[in-house]
Amino acid sequence: QLQLQESGPGLVKPSExxxxxxxxxxxxxxxxxxxxxxxxxxxxxxxxxxxxxxxSGSTYYNPSLKSxxxxxxxxxxNQFSLNLSSVTAADTxxxxxxxxxxxxxxxxxxxxxxxxxxxx
Amino acid sequence: xxxxxxDPAVSVALGxxxxxxxxxxSLRNYYASWYQQKPGQAPILVIYANNNRPSGIPDRFSGSSxxxxxxxxxxxxxxxxxxDYYCNSRDSxxxxxxxxxxxxLTVL
Numbered sequence: 001q002l003q004l005q006e007s008g009p010g011l012v013k014p015s016e017x018x019x020x021x022x023x024x025x026x027x028x029x030x031x032x033x034x035x036x037x038x039x040x041x042x043x044x045x046x047x048x049x050x051x052x053x054x055x056s057g058s059t060y061y062n063p064s065l066k067s068x069x070x071x072x073x074x075x076x077x078n079q080f081s082l083n084l085s086s087v088t089a090a091d092t093x094x095x096x097x098x099x100x101x102x103x104x105x106x107x108x109x110x111x112x113x114x115x116x117x118x119x120x
Numbered sequence: 121x122x123x124x125x126x127d128p129a130v131s132v133a134l135g136x137x138x139x140x141x142x143x144x145x146s147l148r149n150y151y152a153s154w155y156q157q158k159p160g161q162a163p164i165l166v167i168y169a170n171n172n173r174p175s176g177i178p179d180r181f182s183g184s185s186x187x188x189x190x191x192x193x194x195x196x197x198x199x200x201x202x203x204d205y206y207c208n209s210r211d212s213x214x215x216x217x218x219x220x221x222x223x224x225l226t227v228l
Contacts, residue, residue: 047206104210
């Protein structure tokens with residue numbers, strides 16, 4: 001059974017880089033059956049897609065965040081990571097990693113989410 | 121701003137049928153998915169590829185799509201269906217994912 005777990009600092013200072021890791025269990029991150037992504041949700045607000053990647057290596061980012069976002073993969077650890085640079089208070093949110101195996105952009109498995117606060 | 125538009129709030133009487141809609145030009149070309157989110161919880165996929173239910177989702181949830189509008193229908197709404205519902209799909213480029221603004225469903 002596929003499971004995802006986010007990890008990383010819960011507090012980041014303004015202008016610094018937010019770094020989170022998603023650990024995948026129950027499936028290989030290199031599998032062609034899955035599409036992986038990061039989604040966030042500021043407190044009391046709506047879901048926002050951050051970016052996604054395919055097993056083939058293709059990576060796509062939200063155009064509004066593209067200049068600050070990098071998603072990387074560590075196949076040896078079965079993990080993928082999110083780096084978001086130059087953060088501000090507007091980046092305070094619950095960050096989710098998720099996977100899609102049923103249809104493109106249909107995220108059927110989600111991590112529990114991790115709250116990240118940007119504050120000095 | 122989101123490229124997928126949803127009504128902010130909808131209400132339904134217990135046991136009745138409710139339709140939640142999602143509008144966007146990209147829906148003419150790409151599938152819609154629907155998610156249920158309760159406070160403090162991660163979203164749950166309830167419909168994918170316009171009208172398919174993942175395993176474990178009750179059959180009172182159904183989906184459809186026509187033109188630029190996708191719909192989620194709950195037939196015989198239950199108290200536990202009270203939640204926020206989000207649609208998502210691809211944007212017009214096809215490479216990016218977009219979410220709707222969400223609809224808060226109240227079961228009366």
